[in-house]
Amino acid sequence: MFYREAGQFKTSYAADQAIFPILQDRLFVIAVLAVAYLVIPFISTPYFLVTIMIPSLIFCIAALGLNVLTGYAGQLSLGTGGFMAVGAYATFKMTTMFPELNIVIVFLLSGVFAAAVGVLFGLPSLRIKGFYLAVATLAAQFFLIWLFNRVGWFSNYDPSGTISMPPRDVFGIRVVGSGAAPEVRYLMVLTLVVVFCLLVKNLVRSRMGRTWMAVRDMDIAAEIIGIRLMWAKLSAFAISSYLCGVAGGLYFAVYLRTVETIAFDVVLSFVVLFMIIVGGLGSVLGSILGAFFITAIPVILTRAPHDLGIPISVDMAQHLEVIIFGSLIIFFLIVEPHGLARLWQIAKEKLRRWPFPY
Amino acid sequence: MQVLFDFLIGPFFQIFEAPIFFVEVVIGGMAAGIMYALVAIGFAVIFKASGIVNFAQGAMVLFAGLTLVGFLQMGAPLWLALIATVVVMVALAYAVERVVLGPLVNQPLIVLFMATIGLSFVIEGFGELAWGSDVHRLDVGLPRGSFFVGDIMIDRFHLVAAGSAGALVVAIVLFMQYTKFGRALRAVADDHQAALSVGIPLRMIWVITWSIAGVIALVAGVMWGTQAGIQFSLVLIAFKALPVLILGGFNSITGAIVAGLIIGVGETVFEVYWGQMMGGATENWFAYVVAMIFLFFRPQGLFGERIIERV
Numbered sequence: 204m205f206y207r208e209a210g211q212f213k214t215s216y217a218a219d220q221a222i223f224p225i226l227q228d229r230l231f232v233i234a235v236l237a238v239a240y241l242v243i244p245f246i247s248t249p250y251f252l253v254t255i256m257i258p259s260l261i262f263c264i265a266a267l268g269l270n271v272l273t274g275y276a277g278q279l280s281l282g283t284g285g286f287m288a289v290g291a292y293a294t295f296k297m298t299t300m301f302p303e304l305n306i307v308i309v310f311l312l313s314g315v316f317a318a319a320v321g322v323l324f325g326l327p328s329l330r331i332k333g334f335y336l337a338v339a340t341l342a343a344q345f346f347l348i349w350l351f352n353r354v355g356w357f358s359n360y361d362p363s364g365t366i367s368m369p370p371r372d373v374f375g376i377r378v379v380g381s382g383a384a385p386e387v388r389y390l391m392v393l394t395l396v397v398v399f400c401l402l403v404k405n406l407v408r409s410r411m412g413r414t415w416m417a418v419r420d421m422d423i424a425a426e427i428i429g430i431r432l433m434w435a436k437l438s439a440f441a442i443s444s445y446l447c448g449v450a451g452g453l454y455f456a457v458y459l460r461t462v463e464t465i466a467f468d469v470v471l472s473f474v475v476l477f478m479i480i481v482g483g484l485g486s487v488l489g490s491i492l493g494a495f496f497i498t499a500i501p502v503i504l505t506r507a508p509h510d511l512g513i514p515i516s517v518d519m520a521q522h523l524e525v526i527i528f529g530s531l532i533i534f535f536l537i538v539e540p541h542g543l544a545r546l547w548q549i550a551k552e553k554l555r556r557w558p559f560p561y
Numbered sequence: 562m563q564v565l566f567d568f569l570i571g572p573f574f575q576i577f578e579a580p581i582f583f584v585e586v587v588i589g590g591m592a593a594g595i596m597y598a599l600v601a602i603g604f605a606v607i608f609k610a611s612g613i614v615n616f617a618q619g620a621m622v623l624f625a626g627l628t629l630v631g632f633l634q635m636g637a638p639l640w641l642a643l644i645a646t647v648v649v650m651v652a653l654a655y656a657v658e659r660v661v662l663g664p665l666v667n668q669p670l671i672v673l674f675m676a677t678i679g680l681s682f683v684i685e686g687f688g689e690l691a692w693g694s695d696v697h698r699l700d701v702g703l704p705r706g707s708f709f710v711g712d713i714m715i716d717r718f719h720l721v722a723a724g725s726a727g728a729l730v731v732a733i734v735l736f737m738q739y740t741k742f743g744r745a746l747r748a749v750a751d752d753h754q755a756a757l758s759v760g761i762p763l764r765m766i767w768v769i770t771w772s773i774a775g776v777i778a779l780v781a782g783v784m785w786g787t788q789a790g791i792q793f794s795l796v797l798i799a800f801k802a803l804p805v806l807i808l809g810g811f812n813s814i815t816g817a818i819v820a821g822l823i824i825g826v827g828e829t830v831f832e833v834y835w836g837q838m839m840g841g842a843t844e845n846w847f848a849y850v851v852a853m854i855f856l857f858f859r860p861q862g863l864f865g866e867r868i869i870e871r872v
Contacts, residue, residue: 273671279671327853327856330860331857331860333670334614334670334674334807334811335807335811338803338806338807338849338852339849339852341800341803342804342846342850345800345846346846346850348845349845349846352842353840353841354840469800476675477675480671480675484671518694519690522686522687522689522690523686524686525682525685526682526683526686526687528679528682529681529682530679530683531679532676532682533661533676533679533680533683536665536668536672536675536676536679537664537665537676540665540668
């Protein structure tokens with residue numbers, strides 16, 4: 204009833220190929236964007252923007268990146284944290300070497316370095332797959348973190364290996380570094396997320412995306428119908444690592460601002476993997492939902508005992524938080540293995556038939 | 562040139578100049594490798610029977626160790642504490658099968674893998690909630706100290722670790738080959754559906770498999786605990802066991818031991834002779850890079866079953 208596509212006829216090829224062919228979808232997306240751009244920056248507190256919105260949006264990009272690789276191309280990767288670290292350190296090096304360079308361009312370029320590293324560590328995917336590949340990508344994770352930790356050049360010879368984001372302006376507005384308003388940071392990240400979502404959404408509908416999905420579904424069959432496996436797998440690694448690299452740069456420059464290599468350790472890889480599993484493999488919407496969900500849970504869990512007025516010790520709260528987080532993951536996997544995106548799909552079906560049961 | 566010399570030739574000079582030291586380094590590496598293998602065997606057992614990569618094995622090691630220490634601190638004698646811990650691990654296996662694996666039957670393997678990561682959080686949080694998060698000392702009376710064979714120093718504890726790993730492997734092999742449950746386990750590993758159709762209770766087999774993994778985790782926990790104390794970082798040894806596992810081949814128990822030795826020796830020798838030039842702490846990634854390069858040439862690992870794909 205609310206979501207009925209009946210009567211919406213497509214009269215041109217352009218209409219047939221639109222990203223959101225159904226009017227309700229278009230309206231929904233416009234409404235979400237309007238709220239994100241016009242409402243949230245004005246009504247929310249800086250605390251909410253900094254602890255939930257900014258990291259969630261940054262993780263949206265990382266989750267999109269991993270989803271391209273794991274959800275669309277079917278290559279399981281646990282090296283996300285390492286690729287994000289490449290982006291972060293590339294951002295730091297570029298902006299300290301060329302302070303005049305526009306910081307947005309720095310972010311976009313830092314992904315290129317991550318893409319190159321991603322292709323290098325994606326080479327084993329030509330020979331191995333599944334969990335063997337997942338463990339092999341852990342090599343990227345551990346080696347890159349070690350490299351950034353041990354080679355002083357990457358952190359400009361900081362004795363503790365810490366990198367800090369210097370302040371940078373875009374068109375006279377402070378966007379990163381000390382003194383940048385949370386609203387400005389939020390809007391910049393939001394814009395990047397919107398751009399990348401549109402790009403990925405289009406990419407997976409293109410020839411390249413179809414190639415990836417063919418490889419995911421059965422790589423031998425894909426090879427037989429003439430898909431170049433090497434090209435398909437390595438392009439997936441490159442684009443995925445590009446997105447992860449940009450996300451890593453933002454994670455460092457916009458969210459944390461001062462970073463040690465430990466921020467990019469293997470836990471980060473698992474967190475991003477959780478996002479796409481809980482959100483939904485092979486779905487752009489899923490990446491976004493998963494990123495928000497997994498980022499928000501720990502914040503809520505940490506605040507919940509305090510807000511509810513339950514007196515428990517910090518130590519105990521921490522253990523409980525870990526247990527609840529783990530249980531929630533298992534619970535979600537059992538209830539809906541296809542993720543939040545699938546729940547959204549079901550909700551749309553229900554809306555279409557409402558008020559009839561079927 | 563100097564760099565090349567230092568890197569390619571220098572270390573070998575050092576080896577030839579002090580062969581005794583080299584042998585000791587190798588023995589130390591083998592000891593470390595046995596410890597990795599102890600954890601990797603736990604992975605291999607579960608993978609063989611159910612195709613699940615159980616990321617929670619590291620957390621199980623921590624949990625088993627914490628439980629044992631907890632019982633010992635309550636004043637139980639060692640044999641009672643050991644039996645009680647085994648009972649707890651079996652109960653854990655049962656609970657895991659009921660709550661996590663049962664509802665997830667027939668899901669893609671990546672979902673099961675993620676579930677075991679969630680499980681790892683739960684077990685770890687639960688263990689620390691129940692027994693506290695400090696570093697616990699564990700002393701079950703294993704021999705310490707060292708003796709000399711010729712000029713070479715050998716640690717008694719390493720011999721015990723090697724012995725128990727060997728005993729464990731023999732016990733597992735005997736169990737697999739000569740008992741009814743072992744035969745059922747091998748049938749399940751071969752083909753789930755065929756096993757079900759001849760009347761093998763799949764769920765019970767999984768409980769047994771996870772119980773065996775739990776007992777292996779206990780042995781590993783005792784060894785690691787004696788060496789370094791029971792502490793949170795035990796969860797992370799899962800990351801040490803994974804490259805051992807893929808180098809050996811996921812479903813091979815012999816492979817786990819051999820690969821454990823290779824990686825233990827390799828990373829120790831590399832760290833001692835080459836690591837200093839590269840800034841140290843190379844053992845963080847050495848195992849992974851070796852495994853990655855090796856798999857590039859032999860995708861199934863050292864002893865893994867040949868991967869045959871049909872369309």
